[in-house]
Amino acid sequence: MHDGTIRDLAFMEGPESGGAILISAGAGDCNIYTTDCQEDRVCTRHILSLYTWGGWMIASGSQDKTVRFWDLRVPSCVRVVGTCFPRFSPVASVAVDPSGRLLASRSQVVPATHQRRASVRFSPGAHYLLTGSYDTKVMVTNLQGDLTKQLPLTVVGEHGDKVIQCRWHTQDLSFLSSSADRTVTLWTHNP
Template sequence: MPGSGLSGKPRFIAVTSLDDVQAVRCAEFHPSGRLYAVGSNSKTLRICSYPKLSDLRDDHTTCQSTVLFKRTKHHKGSIYCLAWSPAGDLIATGSNDKTVKLMRFNADTCNMEGQEIELAMHDGTVRDVCFIEDMSNKSSLLVSGGAGDCKIYVTDCVTGTPFQALTGHSGHVLSLYTWGGAMFISGSQDKTVRMWDLRTRGCVNMITPLTTPSSPVNKGSPVASVAVDPSGRLMVSGHEDASCILYDIRGNRTIQSFKPHTADVRSVRFSPSAYYLLTGGYDNKLVLTDLQGDLTMSLPSIVVAQHQDKVISGRWHPNEFSFISSSADKTSALWALPPL
């Protein structure tokens, strides 16, 4: 499938599903791909094992996810976001209780180790978190953003101390993404995407993606999700007006605006090869868009998965052609293609 285009209409099937009593906001694969973590409005953090896909068949019946670790009341509020460090030995979660929790994780025992660190510098809901490797001293930095004062904080994971507060956004920070090095981007309710470089300690570029380029009164739309392809050349932003924008970072220009959904695009992610774009929307759908042709032309896209309610996130497996989704329908599902 990867590299073959969308000609064969791939039919992803739900291999496993996790049920919760409230909306499931976030799910992220461990860098090893053997596990994934799921955070819910029920304040519960779960870590599940990645299922064996070698014997997957077309007539597969969705089964329950295998939960290896479960912590109830992990936060005092809903878990809005979570992230793994690149080495997979740290996990961070953010909540509407305005805190970030940072924990050491042992992938072999699938358990938390030592004392968790609670970070309380935010004065509103923490909407997204991501880790950056500090190459100078081989430690991890945690970037977090959200509502309240709209500041983005950078925390040293060794000391658990926030040492930078980045200002610039005038609306809630809804999405953060890093793609290696000291660079990361943030998407905000203020309709802008900002690019940050931790070496220069500031914003190096600000983009207001124009979601309806032909309109003379175009004001853009709140940026609900952002991602960058592994090469660092292509950015995608997902907006509340159902638009996606492909942006050429090096050329500093919009390539095109398209609408893969009929409601807010809450999640955007390039596949590991960057052949495909996976988007999740408030129209209950996950859509796969083929990026292998001319990016200025109309892009082929198909619905590959569906939930009973809003899709909040979709995440690719780090090296297999499968993904996890989370939804307001109180489930998180793992989707894969049966062998041809």
């Protein structure tokens, strides 16, 4: 379906889907395709990065520097949010905390460091935010404080080349990171 590199994918687990909806996002055509694996039906939406939650919801990061919220039960976007740094870069990664109340997004270039960020994910319970970047570092931000102020950021790991993706374990404070150095590393976060 895509005419370029497939940059991200996920299975949607919803009340009626039974985990049978595949979501893929690609470069080239910059589209997201949702495929109902049981009915072999494809639907297209514009996207560069994605995150699914709540059975039917998708948050997408776009080349137009916005985060869009989609509900698969309706045919169009339900909300558009501009990023904090719209003049710098497209949205490379999005995540929603387990409660559905907090959104984290990463621009491809973070203005203070001019480093490309590849991945952003909330921990189970949303106490920490995990980020990976092209500067080879894996970082954790402690979210247990005043979210309107600067929060503590700790470098918890480093690869030999740029970090591509980071994912928390679903139940504890361990996580995986993958890198262009051709490794996947399992880390444990001990706050």
